[in-house]
Amino acid sequence: MKRIFLNIFVAVMAFGFMSCDNKLEMCVSFDTEVTDVTTDFLSVLFSSSESIGSLPVELVTENSVMTRSSNLNTEDTQIIYLSFSEPITPAVQGMVENVNSIYGLVNLSDRIGFEINRSPRPIELNPELNPELQMEISAEMALANLLPLVGEARQFLKSNFLFTNQDIENMLIENDAHEVDLVLLVMEITATSGGIQNSGWYCLAAALGVNALWSMQGSSATKWTKQAIKVAFRSIARKAKGPIGAGIAVVVFGLCMGGVSAF
Numbered sequence: 001m002k003r004i005f006l007n008i009f010v011a012v013m014a015f016g017f018m019s020c021d022n023k024l025e026m027c028v029s030f031d032t033e034v035t036d037v038t039t040d041f042l043s044v045l046f047s048s049s050e051s052i053g054s055l056p057v058e059l060v061t062e063n064s065v066m067t068r069s070s071n072l073n074t075e076d077t078q079i080i081y082l083s084f085s086e087p088i089t090p091a092v093q094g095m096v097e098n099v100n101s102i103y104g105l106v107n108l109s110d111r112i113g114f115e116i117n118r119s120p121r122p123i124e125l126n127p128e129l130n131p132e133l134q135m136e137i138s139a140e141m142a143l144a145n146l147l148p149l150v151g152e153a154r155q156f157l158k159s160n161f162l163f164t165n166q167d168i169e170n171m172l173i174e175n176d177a178h179e180v181d182l183v184l185l186v187m188e189i190t191a192t193s194g195g196i197q198n199s200g201w202y203c204l205a206a207a208l209g210v211n212a213l214w215s216m217q218g219s220s221a222t223k224w225t226k227q228a229i230k231v232a233f234r235s236i237a238r239k240a241k242g243p244i245g246a247g248i249a250v251v252v253f254g255l256c257m258g259g260v261s262a263f
Helices: 002-017 036-053 090-097 102-112 139-161 165-174 181-193 199-208 226-238 242-257
Strands: 057-059 077-083 115-117 132-138
Touching: 036 102, 036 139, 036 181, 036 242, 057 090, 057 102, 077 242, 090 102, 090 132, 102 115, 102 242, 132 139, 139 165, 139 181, 139 226, 139 242, 165 181, 165 226, 181 199, 181 226, 181 242, 199 242
Parallel strands: none
Antiparallel strands: 057 132, 077 115, 077 132
């Protein structure tokens, strides 16, 4: 099933790469064919979605330290916040407490409608006006499962846009970015290059948590060039959410493309 969706997505992207929407001006610099490295990136993204989705999560409660699963290492866990639009009922809290993986958390978010904030909360919120729950996830485990995809993202930039290793390192240093942000960058490139009508674009936009056209619209570029990519990366780096945020984005994409979740 995963391979079927990948083939459909690549076929639709091929059409997008060979055409140009004048209204949105979304021609790309590699608009003649879908390269093997693009297919490789998407293939690894699907497999990473499965491995990251299986990573353990735990609800933070008053006695969570006493009952924490041995699957989580207390030294590398990070807190993410689940924001609800309505008061949290015991039934809802019970459903969240029963979630034991990132896959389950993302799926439950879609079913009952809470927001997964993928980075630390910047300010203290009023719990009555902004009800929330906290979950613990291992950043180290998320990063380990993202590294193969980071490698494919680097290769994508080098093969399709002639980035050198030094170009990529300079881009990371200049933006004080984590290398996992390269995954989000390549996701955005493939999303906007595929055309606005296909499910691949929709799922990638949902995974990024923002309109996937934002960075292109925020620059003066009319196609994906090396310079346009650097401009887009600055925007991604400013909203960086680290390995956990990137991991959740990858899982959202995999679920959405698999038809498991509508998002």
